[in-house]
Amino acid sequence: MTLLIEGLSHRFGQTEVLTNIELRLSAGEAVALVGPSGCGKTTLLNLIAGLLRPSAGRIENGYPATSYLFQQPCLLPWQTALDNIALGLKARGMPRRERQTRARGLGHQLGLTDADLKKYPSALSGGMKSRVALARAWALEPELLLLDEPFSALDVGLKAELYNLLLDQLMARGTSLLLVTHDLMEAVRLADRLLMMAPCPGRIVGEFKLERPRLARDEMWVYQATARFMQAPEVRAGFGLPPSGQDCAEHLGASSQAPADMVAAASWR
Amino acid sequence: MRASITPLPDKGPRAWLTYLWRGGRAALGLLIFLALWDWGSRFYSELILPSPWVTFTTLVGLLAEGNGWSELAATARRALAGFALSLVVGSALGLLAGLSVTAKLMSRPVITLLLGTPPIAWLVLAVLWFGAGDATPVFTVFIVTFPIIFVAALQGAHTLDGQLRNLARAYRLPASMILIDIYLPHVVSYLFPAWVVALAMSWKVAVMAELLATADGVGAALAVSRSHLDTAATMAWIVAVVCLLLLVEYLLLDPLKRKLESWRTA
Numbered sequence: 001m002t003l004l005i006e007g008l009s010h011r012f013g014q015t016e017v018l019t020n021i022e023l024r025l026s027a028g029e030a031v032a033l034v035g036p037s038g039c040g041k042t043t044l045l046n047l048i049a050g051l052l053r054p055s056a057g058r059i060e061n062g063y064p065a066t067s068y069l070f071q072q073p074c075l076l077p078w079q080t081a082l083d084n085i086a087l088g089l090k091a092r093g094m095p096r097r098e099r100q101t102r103a104r105g106l107g108h109q110l111g112l113t114d115a116d117l118k119k120y121p122s123a124l125s126g127g128m129k130s131r132v133a134l135a136r137a138w139a140l141e142p143e144l145l146l147l148d149e150p151f152s153a154l155d156v157g158l159k160a161e162l163y164n165l166l167l168d169q170l171m172a173r174g175t176s177l178l179l180v181t182h183d184l185m186e187a188v189r190l191a192d193r194l195l196m197m198a199p200c201p202g203r204i205v206g207e208f209k210l211e212r213p214r215l216a217r218d219e220m221w222v223y224q225a226t227a228r229f230m231q232a233p234e235v236r237a238g239f240g241l242p243p244s245g246q247d248c249a250e251h252l253g254a255s256s257q258a259p260a261d262m263v264a265a266a267s268w269r
Numbered sequence: 270m271r272a273s274i275t276p277l278p279d280k281g282p283r284a285w286l287t288y289l290w291r292g293g294r295a296a297l298g299l300l301i302f303l304a305l306w307d308w309g310s311r312f313y314s315e316l317i318l319p320s321p322w323v324t325f326t327t328l329v330g331l332l333a334e335g336n337g338w339s340e341l342a343a344t345a346r347r348a349l350a351g352f353a354l355s356l357v358v359g360s361a362l363g364l365l366a367g368l369s370v371t372a373k374l375m376s377r378p379v380i381t382l383l384l385g386t387p388p389i390a391w392l393v394l395a396v397l398w399f400g401a402g403d404a405t406p407v408f409t410v411f412i413v414t415f416p417i418i419f420v421a422a423l424q425g426a427h428t429l430d431g432q433l434r435n436l437a438r439a440y441r442l443p444a445s446m447i448l449i450d451i452y453l454p455h456v457v458s459y460l461f462p463a464w465v466v467a468l469a470m471s472w473k474v475a476v477m478a479e480l481l482a483t484a485d486g487v488g489a490a491l492a493v494s495r496s497h498l499d500t501a502a503t504m505a506w507i508v509a510v511v512c513l514l515l516l517v518e519y520l521l522l523d524p525l526k527r528k529l530e531s532w533r534t535a
Contacts, residue, residue, distance in 0.1 A: 049439050068439040074432045078454035078532040087450070088440045120532040140440075 001027040001063050001143055003048065003178070008057030010043060016201040017043050021057070023195070023204075027143070030170070030177040030214065032191035033204075034184060036239050040202025041180040042071065045146050048178070063176065067142035069150045073129035075121040081128070082107065082117040085135040092140075106135040110165055127158045134166065142175060149181040163189055167214060184235075188226045189217060198238045206234035319501040328505035341509055343486040347403055348475035351410025352468055358411075359418030360460060364452065366419070367426025376423070383416040388474055396482050406478035406486070413474050414467035418460065425459030426452060454529075461526050465518060472514050
């Protein structure tokens with residue numbers, strides 16, 4: 001099971017939005033595509049999910065089941081939370097009773113009560129909607145999960161809770177993850193490999209490996225690794241930040257008891 | 270249209286009182302209208318403006334002794350048949366046209382043409398094509414109400430959130446689910462107001478068609494009362510048709526709307 005992308009380019013009309021993308025995602029791996037808004041991250045996910053057809057290049061998705069968690073929860077407003085979770089199961093032709101039982105179980109795992117599951121999306125809070133969307137993606141038991149910064153509108157506490165729920169499930173099933181985000185902390189928390197993208201046209205400019213296991217990363221480690229990552233010239237250039245001052249780099253280098261596995265390997269393209 | 274929805278009371282006597290109070294205010298509007306009508310009728314002879322009392326007793330007389338019920342049934346049959354036809358055909362074709370930009374652009378001038386043609390002109394054509402039978406009023410009702418429903422369905426299908434389309438593709442929904450779970454619930458909120466307008470128009474057009482084209486029905490009865498200069502009977506028929514329209518709208522369409530759109534108020 002691999003996702004293989006070779007020489008992928010995409011254009012909207014005359015504008016080239018993605019150029020020469022190469023990516024390989026093996027089973028159980030978690031990769032984050034990081035970059036500023038408008039660098040073609042979402043377009044790349046849409047291409048992988050089959051919502052768009054690439055202008056050039058090849059996408060080979062060898063995973064039997066792929067789920068896509070959008071930037072917005074994107075629930076059907078006229079269906080209850082329970083029916084929204086069961087949407088993908090219904091599309092697979094699962095009988096009503098069975099898919100509702102499955103959806104209810106998933107909802108409970110993600111902290112939704114029976115009362116919440118009976119509500120329509122208009123009566124749910126932002127955090128509840130995100131849980132429903134996550135449960136809907138998870139119901140398909142995907143081998144590959146595509147995430148488009150789905151929790152970016154939530155507060156820190158809710159984000160942390162949902163990351164933990166997500167990580168537990170990813171690890172339990174060995175699901176591969178392809179995450180797209182402009183939030184560096186989110187990427188450092190969830191991914192084994194970070195790919196830095198730059199805009200106009202969207203392309204991959206750098207690759208970083210994080211060797212500490214995902215479940216062993218505590219808050220402090222995430223902060224420090226993010227700070228180090230922020231100092232990389234590719235990252236600063238990609239986000240349009242001024243090159244980091246010598247002082248700042250020295251200060252970080254001196255004060256951090258940086259573990260060796262923080263950003264263990266960095267290879268550049 | 271949406272603003273006029275009165276949510277059904279949940280439970281408890283308090284909720285029922287609120288509901289009755291709302292209904293009471295609607296009835297008050299009707300009573301003021303009747304009072305003005307009665308007041309106006311004092312200044313004119315019965316030939317010009319008969320009072321509400323005279324009108325209602327005439328109506329009761331028509332229903333009790335004459336052939337009132339059968340005339341009303343004939344008109345209802347024609348109006349509802351034409352309405353049902355344009356409801357099914359207009360909703361389905363409009364939905365399909367909304368899916369394609371080409372179909373939307375192609376249908377636009379045709380719809381303008383249909384909307385711009387006066388109903389009376391359709392009636393003349395229908396009499397020439399179908400003669401003096403049920404087909405003439407049914408066709409006229411259909412051709413007049415069809416574009417209203419068609420445009421609403423087209424707008425509904427066209428305005429569906431692009432994200433929901435992506436959702437449908439990413440989660441591989443089959444065509445039947447895309448129609449029933451994605452498009453129809455969205456389009457219904459566009460269709461319903463159009464259905465209500467089209468239904469009201471169906472009665473008007475059916476009566477007009479009967480006046481010129483058929484030997485029975487409320488329209489034909491109106492033609493008779495006109496030739497007898499019987500203003501009270503004319504008013505009585507008008508009241509009867511309006512009551513029928515109100516019945517269908519409040520007993521059929523309104524509860525249906527509440528049920529289909531319960532997710533909005535929830």
